[in-house]
Amino acid sequence: MTATTAYRPRRSVLYMPGSNERALEKAKTLPVDALILDLEDAVAPDAKEQARENACAAVRSGDYGRRELTIRVNGIGTQWHEDDLAAAAAAGPDAVVVPKVSSAAEVRQLVAALEAAGAPEHTKLWAMVETPVAMLHCEEIAAASERLTVLVMGTNDLAKELHAEHVPGRAPLLTGLGLCLLAARATGTVILDGVFNDVKDAEGFAAECLQGRQLGFDGKTLIHPGQVETCNATFAPSEAQVEEARGILAAWEQGAGAGVVTYNGRMIENLHVETAQRVLSTHEAIAGL
Structure with a gap:
């Protein structure tokens, strides 16, 4: 079971493409609680290596103040995964974020790889849970290692796997969200809600933030700096x-x-x-x- 630690605000957790140097620079000034420097979905295949170098340099720079800095590597089984993990471990971010984690065995594999690559003790593992298999095994995933401290909902992939539609209120996803929330609270693990896709729909975003807070999430992952302020306000006590x-x-x-x-x-x-x-x-x- 994950050890209980002092509360650290993770109201707003913003994805930033590691390949976009301007975005990485802008992130130094944003009022986010945490950043996920992304090497996966937001980065084209021919930009993967440069994104990896940029993200690791950002972590080493010390220029991000109190913001929690994490790196999302490419998933297990991809051609970039091992190099991503080794580079991230050497850079020593607050956490390494791994997409599509579906079993306790994968968690243990990832933790062993981080340790073998010399990751410092403070570099934790954040597991993205994005598939029906992950929903059904979320408690085992969350309890697999004390190094795993945060679960991140991958709601877009979950909707795709369920053949579900994106609708206001997220009724098709509530079973999966609920299972993962139960797993997080049963194991003392932090849990972050998934992203809201329409950056122009401020009203819909605010409603989904409120729903996430009411359900019990600790914060929400974001895809645009314009979403930070609403998210911070919603996930803080009034x-x-x-x-x-x-x-x-x-x-x-x-x-x-x-x-x-x-x-x-x-x-x-x-x-x-x-x-x-x-x-x-x-x-x-x-x-x-």
Whole structure:
């Protein structure tokens, strides 16, 4: 099972093509919590090697401040995978992101490869879960190694594999999303929602961010800098939620030993206190940025 660690904000996690040097430069100024420097889908085959060099140089530069820096390598079985993994391990990002992870055995294979390539201890594994097989085995995937700290939903590939349509509310994907959320919470693993494809549909994006937060995701992966602000706001506790959390904790402390504690007419139990503490720790971590 993944070890529990201090909360780190991952509200907004932006994909940036490793082949686009201008985009990598712009990323240094964006208010994102994390970046995925992409060597996979966003990069043409003839640009793969240059993208790899650019991404590793970006990681080594130290120019990205408090942003969590990760590199998405090409998948297991592709002609670029082994070289990508070795180069990323040597660069030592916060994490290596691997697409289409479908089994616990693959997780163990990836962890062994990172260790063999000399990846530093701080370089974790983020596994993308994108297929029906991954949905059905997500708990085993999440529990396979303590080095795996984040699950990333690959909703576009999942929709393709399901022969499903992209519709508002994502009803065709909810079973898969729910299975992966259950797996993440059962194993103490962070989980990120998938991307929203239409960068011009601000209203649809805002609605999907809200849905993701309500379902329980820790944050969302993004494909455009214009999506960052809405995502950050949605996945942070609101002022009202922070105020309520403080009120619940104050009422709990004042009522210690009283047997029954109420706040605004509602009975307060341990579970409400734990939720309030999580809200405040999230708020404080975000404020600390």
